[in-house]
Amino acid sequence: MTTGSTIDLALVTNEFSLSANVRFLRASFIALCTALVGCILAFFCRRLFGAARPCPGNGRAAGDDHHFSVRAAWHPGGFGYRNRLGHLSSAGGVFRLSHCAGLVASVVCSLAGLLFGVPYLLSDKTPRIDGKQLELQFEFRAPSTVKIPDQPDGYSIRASLYLDNRQSEFAFIDWDAITENAEQVTIPGRIALLTHSKSRSLLASIGNAEEASQFIELKLPPSPRKEDETWSDWISATQRADLTPVPKLERFAIRYRVQPVDR
Incomplete structure (x- = not known):
């Protein structure tokens, strides 16, 4: 994969700028x-x-x-x-x-x-482990039939975190670390965990078509623990963004973990 993820960084920067403006007001x-x-x-x-x-x-x-x-x-x-x-x-x-x-x-x-x-x-305070804020790191796999662009554009690959069935923020996609083989494409990313939400899910999208987006439920407690710092098992998506079922051969799979970070 080619290097550079300027557009994804801009999206993340805009999200944090919006949060900073809300805090200032x-x-x-x-x-x-x-x-x-x-x-x-x-x-x-x-x-x-x-x-x-x-x-x-x-x-x-x-x-x-x-x-x-x-x-x-x-x-x-x-x-x-x-x-x-x-x-x-x-x-x-x-x-x-x-x-x-x-x-x-x-x-x-x-x-x-x-x-x-x-x-x-x-207020809902930021969850922490050992006094540090947490970051959700993930890798999601897609069938090799899915086409990945050579240059990052900020739209072809997206992942957004849903908290209690409501969209919160877009995740950062690490284009430099994307790997591809004859069977599948593995795409890593990360996003900050800022609330104690009862349910969390990830909407992964490759391409702009509605059927290209799939929901994957994350089995994370509202307050992640030390054992959540290890990689989870691979979990397959079961429904698309329009809530229709995903055929088995087209399903995305994801694994995830939480990591303490210094901010």
């Missing part, structure tokens, strides 16, 4: 929600600190008095700031302000836990 949405919550809390924080001590004399809130005092500190003598500092240093003032600050901090931590903790606990 999700992070931006969470950041905007956090900023909105921060603005609301800042308003209530201002009111709480203002209610910590009523200002004697004119009945205005302590927050206004504090604003006046800080502004007065710029003038010679800083009389207002020293007066305010003396009040804050009293035991009662420190206790009330500490109580307000603790209340606001508790609200912030609780909302942060709800915003980030609950979605994280409910």
Whole structure:
């Protein structure tokens, strides 16, 4: 087989770029929600600190008095700031302000836990083995009567992973490692495992005709284990993409394994 798989690499790159864009939009949405919550809390924080001590004399809130005092500190003598500092240093003032600050901090931590903790606990996390992400490696065989192009074009040979009967991503086809003999063609490929899906299947396609695509069920648990790192037995396809049965002489066969990878 000829070398080079530029188009397949482009397909995989586009898939990962789409996933990265989705993650960026999700992070931006969470950041905007956090900023909105921060603005609301800042308003209530201002009111709480203002209610910590009523200002004697004119009945205005302590927050206004504090604003006046800080502004007065710029003038010679800083009389207002020293007066305010003396009040804050009293035991009662420190206790009330500490109580307000603790209340606001508790609200912030609780909302942060709800915003980030609950979605994280409910999300489907990437399956791992020994702390590493997993990659599904496969080889599928087709009868030698199937024609393989000399140059990779990204369309003649395709394989896509179906999770719970829904298509997820296209696999990378390693054109450099394709082998062919008088009886069969062996085509290797790989794809990342990103979810704990109850059912997984591979749709292998050679050519653009609908009858050229065949489904093969993968017997993988939702969380692959160490024993799944060894090659499986060869499994034959039983139905096409249109769910019609595949004649025995035309069936594809596949074997697969999972491998931990560093990403």
